[in-house]
Amino acid sequence: MTTSATTLRLVEGESSTDPEDAAPLSLAAAFRAYSPYVAQIGRRLLGPSDEVEDFVQDVFIQARRGISGVRTAGALKGWLSTIAVRLARRKLRRRRFRQMFWFEREVDYAEVAGSTSSPEDAALLARIYRILDGLPPDQRIAWSLRVLHGERIDDVAELCECSPTTVKRRVAAAQAAIREVVGDE
Amino acid sequence: MNELELTVRQAEENADPAWDGARVEASLARLERRIRRRVVIRRTALISAPVLVALGVLVWTSIGGPSGASQEAQGVEGRTAQRETQETRTVESPRTLQLADGSTATPEDEESEVVAARVTDRDVTVRLTRGGARFEVQRNHDRSFRVDAGLVSVVVMGTSFSVRRIGPAVEVQVFEGQVRVEWEGGSQTLWAGGRNVYPPPALTEATEELEAAPEQQPTSASTRRNLDWRTLAERGDYDDARDALEGQTVRDDMDDLLLAADVMRYSRQPGRAAEYLERAIDVDPSDRRAPLAHFTLGRIFLHQLNRPRDAARAFARCQALAPSGSLAEDALAREVEAWHRAGERRLARERAIRYEQNYPNGPRLPHVRRLGGLD
Numbered sequence: 001m002t003t004s005a006t007t008l009r010l011v012e013g014e015s016s017t018d019p020e021d022a023a024p025l026s027l028a029a030a031f032r033a034y035s036p037y038v039a040q041i042g043r044r045l046l047g048p049s050d051e052v053e054d055f056v057q058d059v060f061i062q063a064r065r066g067i068s069g070v071r072t073a074g075a076l077k078g079w080l081s082t083i084a085v086r087l088a089r090r091k092l093r094r095r096r097f098r099q100m101f102w103f104e105r106e107v108d109y110a111e112v113a114g115s116t117s118s119p120e121d122a123a124l125l126a127r128i129y130r131i132l133d134g135l136p137p138d139q140r141i142a143w144s145l146r147v148l149h150g151e152r153i154d155d156v157a158e159l160c161e162c163s164p165t166t167v168k169r170r171v172a173a174a175q176a177a178i179r180e181v182v183g184d185e
Numbered sequence: 186m187n188e189l190e191l192t193v194r195q196a197e198e199n200a201d202p203a204w205d206g207a208r209v210e211a212s213l214a215r216l217e218r219r220i221r222r223r224v225v226i227r228r229t230a231l232i233s234a235p236v237l238v239a240l241g242v243l244v245w246t247s248i249g250g251p252s253g254a255s256q257e258a259q260g261v262e263g264r265t266a267q268r269e270t271q272e273t274r275t276v277e278s279p280r281t282l283q284l285a286d287g288s289t290a291t292p293e294d295e296e297s298e299v300v301a302a303r304v305t306d307r308d309v310t311v312r313l314t315r316g317g318a319r320f321e322v323q324r325n326h327d328r329s330f331r332v333d334a335g336l337v338s339v340v341v342m343g344t345s346f347s348v349r350r351i352g353p354a355v356e357v358q359v360f361e362g363q364v365r366v367e368w369e370g371g372s373q374t375l376w377a378g379g380r381n382v383y384p385p386p387a388l389t390e391a392t393e394e395l396e397a398a399p400e401q402q403p404t405s406a407s408t409r410r411n412l413d414w415r416t417l418a419e420r421g422d423y424d425d426a427r428d429a430l431e432g433q434t435v436r437d438d439m440d441d442l443l444l445a446a447d448v449m450r451y452s453r454q455p456g457r458a459a460e461y462l463e464r465a466i467d468v469d470p471s472d473r474r475a476p477l478a479h480f481t482l483g484r485i486f487l488h489q490l491n492r493p494r495d496a497a498r499a500f501a502r503c504q505a506l507a508p509s510g511s512l513a514e515d516a517l518a519r520e521v522e523a524w525h526r527a528g529e530r531r532l533a534r535e536r537a538i539r540y541e542q543n544y545p546n547g548p549r550l551p552h553v554r555r556l557g558g559l560d
Contacts, residue, residue, distance in 0.1 A: 031213050036204035044197065057216045064220070119282045119290075119301030119311070121196035126302070128193050147190045148197050175187070182189060 027064045030076060035060070037077065038084050044148040045088040045141055047129040055091065059084050078158075085141060085159045092137035099133075131181050135174055142167050143174035281548050284309065286323045288330065291548050293317040293349070302333070317349030317356075319511070324362075324451060337383045340365045346375075347511060356382045360477050360512065362447060363419075374419070377443055378474040418444050423451035435461065437468045443478065450481075455489035479503035480512050487523050497523035497532070514540075518549040525556040533557045 035056050042055040063083050067076070132140045138160070145156045146167070156171075157164040204212075282290040282301055290299045290311050297316025303309065306328065311320075313334040322330045322341045332339040332348050337355040339348055344362030348355060357366055358380040366373050368384040375381060414429035426448040435445045442465035449458035462482045466475055483499035486492040500520035504513050517540050524533035537557020540547060547553070554560050 028213060028217075031216065032209055035209050035212060039204050053212060056212065057219060060216060061220065061223075119284055120304045123301045123304040124193060125196050147194055150194065175190075178189070 027060065027067055030063075030067050030080075031060055034077060034080055038080055041081060041084045041149065042088065044144045045085070046091060047132065048125075051091070055084075055087065058087055062087065081159055082161075085145070089137050089141060092140060095133075096137065127182065128178065131178050132174075135177055139170045139174040139177075142170035143178075146171050282311065284323075288322045289320070290332075291319045293319060293347070295546070313348055313350060315350060317347060319345075319347045319515075321345045336368055338367045340367060344377075351382070354382050354384065356380070358511070361481055362451070377447065378440075378477060414448065415441070415444060418448050423448050427452040427454060435464075437464070439465055439469055439472050439474060442468065443474065446478075446481065450485065455485045459485050459490065476503045476507040476510055476512055476516075479506065480516055483516070483519060483523070487519065487526070493523045493527040494529075496520075497527060497529075514544050514547055514549075517543070518547070518553050521553050521557050530558060534559065 038056045038059050039052055042052045042059075046052060046055060059080060063080055066079070132144070135143075142156055142160060145151045145159060146153065151159070153164045153167050153171075157167045160167060281292075282299060284301075284304065288309070292299055294316060297318055298314045299318045300312050300314060301309070302312045308329045308331065310331045310333060313332055320332060320341070322344050330341045332341070334348050334350055334355045336353060337357075339346070339355075339357055341362075341364045344364055345360040346362075346364050347358045347360075357364065357375055359375050359377050361377050363374055363376050366375055366381075366383050371384065373381070373383070373385075414426045414433065417423075417426035417429055430445065430448065435441050442461050446458045446461035446465065449455070449461060459482055462478050462485070465472075465478050466482075469475070472478075479499045480503040483496045483503065486496035486499060497520050500516040500523060503516040504520070507513060517536060521533050521536045521540060524530075524536060534557045537553050537559050540553045540557070541550065541559065544550065
């Protein structure tokens with residue numbers, strides 16, 4: 001990613017004694033630094049689809065007013081993640097509602113898997129995402145953050161704004177649903 | 186995390202399309218435009234609201250009904266009314282799907298598309314969503330390989346064939362081995378050299394016979410020995426067909442010789458397979474299946490008998506017989522590989538240049554360039 005050195009220092013700087021660390025961050029700088037990360041979260045929570053780009057922009061639109069008040073890179077990343085999870089939950093709930101009542105067309109995940117996928121990976125991911133589409137959004141988000149995004153239970157709890165025990169319960173429920181379909185293949 | 190989850194996570198990491206610098210900048214530009222539009226809408230609403238309210242009151246009082254409108258600012262989740270067009274992507278050459286066992290599915294052009302719908306240890310299903318594709322399937326008795334193309338499915342076991350969608354119909358052409366073509370109400374086995382369009386306009390007698398025939402039951406060893414080698418081969422019992430061929434002479438008939446070659450290939454007798462193919466070519470050099478025979482011979486020489494020079498010549502003859510045929514591109518690519526393996530760098534380079542000129546978007550171009558020393 002072609003990010004200027006100045007932007008990197010502003011956004012990625014870890015030293016709290018660095019005076020530039022306290023400088024207000026611009027939306028453009030934050031977007032350049034963290035949009036790929038937010039896109040990754042979006043893809044893993046919503047599934048690979050053409051919604052992801054709009055999702056990324058929605059996250060930054062919601063975050064823009066508060067960005068100037070964020071002082072460190074770590075805080076910004078965490079804050080963007082929380083906004084992303086909240087937005088994803090809202091989108092997933094809306095999607096399930098539309099699918100239940102308006103018969104929204106299902107996404108053909110086999111056609112939207114990344115171009116770098118092997119056929120085996122593409123087919124497996126397509127199955128997993130179809131199963132995830134049938135889960136309650138909270139279970140899907142907890143499992144996706146834990147498994148696809150590799151977050152620790154405590155971090156998932158923070159992002160989902162619930163207790164670690166609740167996260168474990170949701171992840172276990174999602175795992176059971178996946179195992180039931182995929183079985184021992 | 187269990188093993189499945191580890192596999193899924195790895196698959197997701199492999200599949201995740203990276204947001205490179207260009208994409209970030211393009212998305213940022215769209216974001217800034219969206220934000221500017223939202224600001225304009227809000228300011229417009231702020232300025233025009235009193236005017237609109239007044240207008241509304243006026244209309245209300247004049248016609249006695251609700252009227253007027255006020256613009257609403259879009260919510261956070263609202264999409265822009267006019268979606269920006271995506272940046273133009275460079276048209277990519279057809280992408281080949283390659284499975285771990287070496288089976289491949291190559292779209293025939295940029296408009297064609299083939300996707301993997303299901304891949305397990307027991308079965309593979311590939312979907313041809315549009316256009317046509319060439320399939321090379323590794324033989325595996327424990328796993329079925331299926332191509333779904335709309336109304337028609339092609340079930341295969343160790344073959345090379347192509348499938349092309351033509352409107353609601355599907356054209357299937359088999360280069361090696363056999364496939365079973367299925368459609369609602371019918372099915373048919375198609376052999377090497379065969380080419381047909383499905384579903385057929387009316388059930389043929391052959392299809393009716395196939396449908397009426399009782400399902401074949403496993404036969405005892407003594408029964409198998411008494412069966413003709415052709416029958417055994419058509420059933421896919423290649424080892425038994427090979428045994429049945431012992432001491433027998435295959436007549437100088439193109440069909441029989443090609444079938445005998447298949448028997449030997451699939452029962453791991455490449456030398457004898459090559460002999461039958463050479464005989465087939467001698468019997469009728471102008472037969473429409475001669476390019477296929479040369480192509481198959483080239484593959485046997487190259488991959489099983491370690492005779493790359495003979496392989497290169499066989500691939501060259503395949504191209505000479507059918508320069509515009511469906512095997513020509515593949516044959517030229519393999520000829521490059523054969524000359525490369527034979528240590529003939531000049532010839533490999535010349536053929537690679539020819540490939541690049543004739544097939545600038547060919548699916549094997551990167552491979553050909555590397556073997557031909559063009560990189």
